[in-house]
Amino acid sequence: MRFLLDDEQREFARSLDGMLTAADTPGAARAWAAGDTAPGRALWARLAEAGVFALAVPERHEGLGPLPLELAVACAELGRHAVPGPLVETVAAAAFLDRLDEVDRLDGLDGFGHAGAAAEWLPRIAGGKALLSLCVPAASGPYALDPDAADAVLVVEGDTVRLAETTGPLQPSADPVRRLARPLGGTVLARGPAVAAAASHAAEVAALATAAQSLGLGRALLDRTVAYVGQRTQFGAAVGSFQAVKHRLADTLIALEFAQPLLHSAAQALAEGAADASAEIAAAKVTAGEAAYAAARTALQLHGAVGYTDELDLALWIRKARPLRDAWGTPAACRARVLAR
Numbered sequence: 001m002r003f004l005l006d007d008e009q010r011e012f013a014r015s016l017d018g019m020l021t022a023a024d025t026p027g028a029a030r031a032w033a034a035g036d037t038a039p040g041r042a043l044w045a046r047l048a049e050a051g052v053f054a055l056a057v058p059e060r061h062e063g064l065g066p067l068p069l070e071l072a073v074a075c076a077e078l079g080r081h082a083v084p085g086p087l088v089e090t091v092a093a094a095a096f097l098d099r100l101d102e103v104d105r106l107d108g109l110d111g112f113g114h115a116g117a118a119a120e121w122l123p124r125i126a127g128g129k130a131l132l133s134l135c136v137p138a139a140s141g142p143y144a145l146d147p148d149a150a151d152a153v154l155v156v157e158g159d160t161v162r163l164a165e166t167t168g169p170l171q172p173s174a175d176p177v178r179r180l181a182r183p184l185g186g187t188v189l190a191r192g193p194a195v196a197a198a199a200s201h202a203a204e205v206a207a208l209a210t211a212a213q214s215l216g217l218g219r220a221l222l223d224r225t226v227a228y229v230g231q232r233t234q235f236g237a238a239v240g241s242f243q244a245v246k247h248r249l250a251d252t253l254i255a256l257e258f259a260q261p262l263l264h265s266a267a268q269a270l271a272e273g274a275a276d277a278s279a280e281i282a283a284a285k286v287t288a289g290e291a292a293y294a295a296a297r298t299a300l301q302l303h304g305a306v307g308y309t310d311e312l313d314l315a316l317w318i319r320k321a322r323p324l325r326d327a328w329g330t331p332a333a334c335r336a337r338v339l340a341r
């Protein structure tokens with residue numbers, strides 16, 4: 001199987017990189033952390049114009065997908081530029097609603113289908129007009145991401161999905177841009193085995209998208225670190241010329257390079273509905289997450305004391321590495337899924 005992207009996919013990645021490089025994503029991220037979502041939503045609107053969110057929405061609901069590989073390419077660029085907001089949760093919610101929409105003819109799914117929530121939310125997600133937060137405690141933990149900024153919070157527990165009415169107070173987070181709160185109360189929208197199956201599928205999409213974000217994050221950290229050690233001098237020479245520094249950077253690059261084909265293979269397996277897609281996604285998730293976390297530790301060490309400052313934009317990337325590593329599947333949980341293959 002070929003894991004290389006084709007010309008169109010590479011051009012898509014380049015176009016997103018160019019657009020986000022020109023945008024003030026650090027400013028939008030800092031505003032988001034302070035509770036001002038306007039710059040982040042404006043950025044989401046531009047991403048929607050580029051077709052990013054439509055990749056998770058089927059054509060019958062004004063989307064382009066679902067296209068897991070292209071979605072992984074997009075999420076890698078969003079991770080590279082530290083775009084704020086419940087990106088993963090929104091595309092996972094789209095996958096959840098789409099999967100329920102496919103079985104809307106079954107009994108017990110009132111409220112979903114062409115005349116229900118799928119028809120209401122999926123076109124809005126594709127157009128960048130709706131941010132959703134999906135919470136599946138069995139897969140994502142008890143907290144919803146950015147519930148105060150989301151237009152709706154869907155909570156799936158077992159075979160029941162409900163629309164949360166309120167949330168608890170925001171919880172402290174290693175990454176202040178990731179705003180977490182426990183969803184409370186809510187209206188039951190549907191029950192049944194199809195809900196649990198759709199939630200399982202959505203969790204796979206979320207794990208894949210998170211792995212892609214981690215990969216992009218790790219590459220951004222490596223690029224910034226390489227640039228910095230090429231400028232920083234010690235003992236009259238650039239720090240980047242020291243053998244120990246070169247080895248550390250080489251190890252970081254190898255880990256990221258190893259994660260990329262695993263990510264693309266997992267995306268292809270999901271697109272094809274392969275029987276081992278879950279294990280492939282788990283392998284990609286743990287590999288990309290660990291690689292990004294190692295890149296963050298390398299960046300922190302090689303930037304020296306300046307790496308510890310929140311004022312430096314680098315902190316926006318460093319502080320994401322561990323939360324992304326653990327989101328939608330901890331390393332231990334992912335390894336267990338791979339071993340159970």
